Amino acid sequence: MKHAVVLLSGGLDSATVLAIAREQGYVCHALSVDYGQRHHAELAASVRVSQALGAVEHRVINIDLTAFGGSALTDSAIAVPESPTTGIPLTYVPARNTIMLSLALAWAEVLQAQDIFLGVNAVDYSGYPDCRPEYIEAFERMANLATKAAVEGKPLKLHAPLMHLSKGEIIRRGVELGVDYCMTVSCYQADAEGRACGVCDSCRLRREGFSAAQVADPTPYRN
Amino acid sequence: MKHAVVLLSGGLDSATVLAIAREQGYVCHALSVDYGQRHHAELAASVRVSQALGAVEHRVINIDLTAFGGSALTDSAIAVPESPTTGIPLTYVPARNTIMLSLALAWAEVLQAQDIFLGVNAVDYSGYPDCRPEYIEAFERMANLATKAAVEGKPLKLHAPLMHLSKGEIIRRGVELGVDYCMTVSCYQADAEGRACGVCDSCRLRREGFSAAQVADPTPYRN
Numbered sequence: 354m355k356h357a358v359v360l361l362s363g364g365l366d367s368a369t370v371l372a373i374a375r376e377q378g379y380v381c382h383a384l385s386v387d388y389g390q391r392h393h394a395e396l397a398a399s400v401r402v403s404q405a406l407g408a409v410e411h412r413v414i415n416i417d418l419t420a421f422g423g424s425a426l427t428d429s430a431i432a433v434p435e436s437p438t439t440g441i442p443l444t445y446v447p448a449r450n451t452i453m454l455s456l457a458l459a460w461a462e463v464l465q466a467q468d469i470f471l472g473v474n475a476v477d478y479s480g481y482p483d484c485r486p487e488y489i490e491a492f493e494r495m496a497n498l499a500t501k502a503a504v505e506g507k508p509l510k511l512h513a514p515l516m517h518l519s520k521g522e523i524i525r526r527g528v529e530l531g532v533d534y535c536m537t538v539s540c541y542q543a544d545a546e547g548r549a550c551g552v553c554d555s556c557r558l559r560r561e562g563f564s565a566a567q568v569a570d571p572t573p574y575r576n
Numbered sequence: 577m578k579h580a581v582v583l584l585s586g587g588l589d590s591a592t593v594l595a596i597a598r599e600q601g602y603v604c605h606a607l608s609v610d611y612g613q614r615h616h617a618e619l620a621a622s623v624r625v626s627q628a629l630g631a632v633e634h635r636v637i638n639i640d641l642t643a644f645g646g647s648a649l650t651d652s653a654i655a656v657p658e659s660p661t662t663g664i665p666l667t668y669v670p671a672r673n674t675i676m677l678s679l680a681l682a683w684a685e686v687l688q689a690q691d692i693f694l695g696v697n698a699v700d701y702s703g704y705p706d707c708r709p710e711y712i713e714a715f716e717r718m719a720n721l722a723t724k725a726a727v728e729g730k731p732l733k734l735h736a737p738l739m740h741l742s743k744g745e746i747i748r749r750g751v752e753l754g755v756d757y758c759m760t761v762s763c764y765q766a767d768a769e770g771r772a773c774g775v776c777d778s779c780r781l782r783r784e785g786f787s788a789a790q791v792a793d794p795t796p797y798r799n
Contacts, residue, residue: 416639416679423686441724448682451722455678456639459671463646488721495714499674501664504705 356380356466357512358457359408363398364539365559366472366515369523371406372530373514374470381470383408384460386453388446389419391426391433394547398538405536414456423447426541433541435552441480442554444541450483454492458509462502467509474515474523489513520558521565528568535571548575579603579689580735581680582631586621587762588782589695589738592750594629596737597693599753604693606631607683609676611669612642614649614656617770621761628759637679646670649764656764658775664703665777667764673706677715681732685725690732697738697746712736743781744788751791758794771798 357379361367374381383403387396396413403411422428425443434443450473457469473484482488493511497503515523527534539559540549549556551574563570580602584590597604606626610619619636626634645651648666657666673696680692696707705711716734720726738746750757762782763772772779774797786793 412643414639414643416637418682420635420637421683421686423682441727445724446682447685447724448678448719448722451678451681451719452675455671455674458674459641459646459669460644462670463644482724482727483722485721488718491714491718491721495711495718496671496674498708498711498714499671499706501668501670501705504664 354380355468356382356464357468357470358382358384358461358464358466360453360457360469360471361385361399361403361408361411362472363395363402363537364472365527365534365537365562366474366523368402368406368532368534368537369527369530370470370472370514371402371408372527372532374512375407376530379468381408382460382464382466383411384457385411385413386456387413387415388449388452389417389427391429392538392541392543394543394545395538398536398547401536405533412460416452418446418449418452421447433553435550437554437557441482444554445481448483450488451492454511458496458500461509462500465502465507467502467507468512469509470512470514472515473513474518476517476519486516489516519565520562524562524566524568528566544575548573551576577603578691579605579687580691580693581605581607581684581687581689583676583680583692583694584608584622584626584631584634585695586618586625586760587695588750588757588760588785589697589746591625591629591755591757591760592746592753593693593695593737594625594631595750595753595755597735598630602691604631605683605687605689606634607680608634608636609679610636610638611672611675612640612650614652615761615764615766617766617768618761621759621770624759628756635683639675641669641672641675644670656776658773660777660780664705667777668704671706673711674715681719681723684732685723688725688730690725690730691735692732693735693737695738696736697741699740699742709739712739742788743785747785747789747791751789767798771796774799
């Protein structure tokens with residue numbers, strides 16, 4: 354039995370990744386991080402997704418990144434952009450993937466799991482530096498110098514199966530695997546019921562993805 | 577004005593590092609992590625140390641690593657060894673330095689600081705893999721692919737000024753810089769008042785360090 358830690362945000366991409374990891378035969382331990390994100394509804398979504406897609410357990414770790422701020426997602430004084438911007442957007446959260454991967458690394462070592470899955474993507478993404486292949490490779494290299502498990506001959510492998518897929522391709526893959534995207538939340542300013550704004554970057558990418566995949570968009574929009 | 581984030585545990589090493597960073601002219605932002613450590617008294621020590629050694633601010637971030645366990649410091653069912661052991665000891669906390677450095681990375685980016693100081697040491701250390709120079713180099717390389725700041729031309733530098741010093745040399749350096757080691761707590765099973773057991777690995781290394789430095793040991797022992 355191969356065990357894996359799967360980072361699960363509650364969004365579309367990580368739900369697809371969980372389905373892919375399961376299809377590859379992994380016993381999946383889902384990990385979500387409550388970092389004080391504006392779109393807290395994604396955490397409720399992560400609970401639904403982990404159950405629906407067969408994770409054997411799901412942990413939500415709390416870490417208050419609003420103590421640092423510096424992002425539209427962790428500082429209520431910074432508004433979420435509602436039209437496309439150039440460069441790295443205000444929704445970038447400093448070191449978010451590094452923090453989440455470091456927590457996944459800790460749990461993987463305790464579980465004696467040698468695999469971590471995450472839903473980063475370098476195609477239809479938002480310009481975040483910690484979603485690029487060279488970042489993932491550098492994290493894996495660092496992780497294999499960091500842990501007792503790696504030093505003792507059990508190296509860690511990071512899996513980013515969505516890295517080179519478009520949003521439309523991700524959705525088609527998920528639909529093949531039976532993912533019900535209705536239960537996922539992508540919107541950066543989703544309301545408490547998980548209803549989407551329809552205008553933020555994340556909503557725009559998601560909407561275009563369903564259109565490209567020629568799949569009916571099940572997202573509940575409030576506008 | 578150069579700003580730096582200094583990881584401060586409340587122990588002997590990181591107190592010395594804060595004094596070194598201040599001597600090098602950095603405006604120091606001290607960061608401690610309450611991860612559910614058995615020796616919680618070190619956090620009270622970190623407050624005293626940050627004030628005494630002139631940090632401009634001090635934040636304590638909570639992250640409950642007892643949810644993962646896997647270490648004598650984060651699982652009350654695993655006893656702290658009271659005699660020297662071979663190999664990586666039970667006090668190793670999976671991915672601890674990676675988690676702490678990732679939090680320091682996040683805060684540094686928000687502060688627009690390009691320097692992080694930490695007290696890892698490869699000489700008189702406990703065999704932890706995430707205290708080795710090759711680990712520190714790999715983390716720095718990863719960090720410089722992770723953040724918006726690095727991508728936009730403001731790379732991060734990790735400083736580990738104790739890396740190649742013996743415990744005795746660290747203590748002599750700290751004494752030169754006016755560090756009062758009485759306010760630091762190293763013991764893995766310090767009591768609520770910060771009194772040391774005198775027999776754990778950390779106590780042993782500390783005691784031997786004062787002896788080698790020919791400095792009177794100010795540690796309050798309870799035995």
